[in-house]
Amino acid sequence: MKYALVTGGSRGIGRAVCVKLAQMGYHILINCVSNQTEAEKTLELVRQAGQDGEVLAFDVSNRQQTCDAVEAWQTTHPEEYIEVLVNNAGIRRDNILAFMPAEDWSRVLDITLGGFYNVTQLLLQPMLIHKFGRIINMASVSGLKGLPGQTNYSAAKGGIIAATKALAQEVARKNVTVNAVAPGFIKTDMVEGLDEAALKKLIPANRFGTPEEVAELVGFLASPQASYITGNVVSINGGLYT
Ligand code: NAP
Numbered sequence: 001m002k003y004a005l006v007t008g009g010s011r012g013i014g015r016a017v018c019v020k021l022a023q024m025g026y027h028i029l030i031n032c033v034s035n036q037t038e039a040e041k042t043l044e045l046v047r048q049a050g051q052d053g054e055v056l057a058f059d060v061s062n063r064q065q066t067c068d069a070v071e072a073w074q075t076t077h078p079e080e081y082i083e084v085l086v087n088n089a090g091i092r093r094d095n096i097l098a099f100m101p102a103e104d105w106s107r108v109l110d111i112t113l114g115g116f117y118n119v120t121q122l123l124l125q126p127m128l129i130h131k132f133g134r135i136i137n138m139a140s141v142s143g144l145k146g147l148p149g150q151t152n153y154s155a156a157k158g159g160i161i162a163a164t165k166a167l168a169q170e171v172a173r174k175n176v177t178v179n180a181v182a183p184g185f186i187k188t189d190m191v192e193g194l195d196e197a198a199l200k201k202l203i204p205a206n207r208f209g210t211p212e213e214v215a216e217l218v219g220f221l222a223s224p225q226a227s228y229i230t231g232n233v234v235s236i237n238g239g240l241y242t
Contacts (some may be wrong), residue, residue: 001027001080002025002026002027002083002084003026003027003029003077003080003081003083003084004026004027004028004029004030004082004083004085004086004137004222005028005029005031005056005082005084005085005086005119005123006018006021006028006029006031006086006088007031007032007060007086007087007088007089007115007194008030008031008033008060008080008088008089008090008138009029009030009031009032009039009042009086009088009121010030010031010032010035010036010038010039010041010042011032011035011038011042011188011189012100012186012188012189012190012211012238013088013183013186013188013211013214013215014030014031014042014086014140014214015038015041015042015045015211016091016113016210016211016214016215017086017088017211017214017215017218017219018030018042018045018046018053019042019046019049019215020212020215020216020218020219021084021086021218021219021222022045022046022049022051022053023049023050023051023219024219024222024223025051026051026084027051027052027053028043028046028051028053028054028074029051029053029054029056029082030042030043030046030053030054030055030056031055031056031057031058031060031069031089032055032057033054033057033058033059033060033089034057035046036055036057038053038057039057039100042055043055045212048145053083055171056069056073057069060087060089060111060114060115060119060232061107061110061111061114061115061118062118063114063118066115066118066119066122066182067118070119070122070123071122074126079116081123081127081129081130082123082126082127083127083130083132083133083134084133084134084135084136084179084222085119085120085123085133085134085135086136086137086138086218086222087115087116087119087120087136087137087138087160089111089112089115090108090111090112090115090138090156091108091111091190092108092153092190092191093107093108093152093153094149094150094153095149096148096149096224097151100151100152104152105152105224107157108152108153108155109152109154109155109156109159109172111146112153112156112157112160113156113159113163116137116160118160118168120135124176125126125211127171127174127176128171128174128176130184131174131175131176132175132176133162133171133174133175133176133177134176134177134221134222134226135167135176135177135178135179136179136180136181136218136221136222137160137161137163137164137178137179137180137181138160138180138181138183139161139164139180139181139182139233140153140154140157140182140183141182141183141184141237141240141241142154142157143157143159143160143161143182144157144158144161144182144233144235144241145241146158152182157182160180161180161182161233164178164179164180164231164232164233165170165231168230168231168232169231172230172231175227177221177226177227177229177230177232178229178230178231179221179229179231179232179234180232180233180234181214181217181221181233181234181236182233182234182235182236182237183209183214183235183236183237184208184209184235184236184237184238184240185199185200185203185208185209185237185238185240186202186208186209186210186211186213186214187208187209187210187211188211191207191208196208200242202238202240203237203238203239204238204239204240205239206236206238207238208238209236209237209238214236217234217236218234221234
């Protein structure tokens with residue numbers, strides 16, 4: 001059995017990634033923070049794709065919760081390891097910096113960067129021992145370009161891009177690849193409330209992307225065919241910013 005963990009797998013892009021990896025033959029560990037009902041729906045879709053999975057609810061920004069969940073899984077699967085990790089969990093709390101509460105600055109960074117550290121640090125060693133692993137980090141156009149109203153989110157996503165490049169160089173010899181995906185506007189709960197009609201005029205493809213389109217890219221980066229791609233950021237944005 002091959003295992004993949006997708007953080008924030010209960011909804012949006014994470015859910016589509018869970019389904020894609022299930023189609024590729026992975027048993028899926030679906031992480032969510034609170035939305036157990038949506039995570040169970042993802043599990044149902046994974047089963048419809050012909051694989052099984054389980055829901056692991058924990059807050060990626062909480063080191064103790066993450067350790068408890070991962071160690072509990074490792075204890076019940078002593079012979080196995082998680083070979084694909086998709087660090088997808090994320091939130092946005094937009095505001096211009098002059099009005100941004102400290103809590104909104106920290107929460108966004110804690111989930112994206114703290115979450116990356118907490119989960120990756122625990123799963124990395126088994127990947128190195130088995131000499132195979134795939135780590136895919138969900139960045140954003142905001143982390144490449146910087147977007148006004150998103151200094152916290154841009155800082156977090158820019159940080160994850162730098163972490164991707166650094167870690168990739170640490171582990172490449174062990175056949176573990178580390179890449180980032182940088183979506184533009186993708187139709188999920190996260191973009192609800194944005195003015196889609198106005199924003200799509202800025203996108204050369206003239207539309208928002210779908211979670212399934214992002215999942216195809218993640219699936220490729222997770223595949224054996226992507227074995228010589230590491231330390232990269234792949235944009236998927238309809239031509240918005242390249
Ligand atoms: P979404 O629909 O809002 O889903 C967010 C997911 O993250 C949910 O599964 C949520 O779990 C989970 N999550 C949030 N905080 C968490 C925490 N502390 N611990 C564990 N899980 C947590 O978002 P999305 O649009 O699919 O975004 C997925 C990723 O893509 C994010 O990293 C986002 O920044 C990035 N991205 C999105 C877009 C876009 O346009 N949508 C563009 C660029 C980048 P619950 O269901 O339990 O709340």
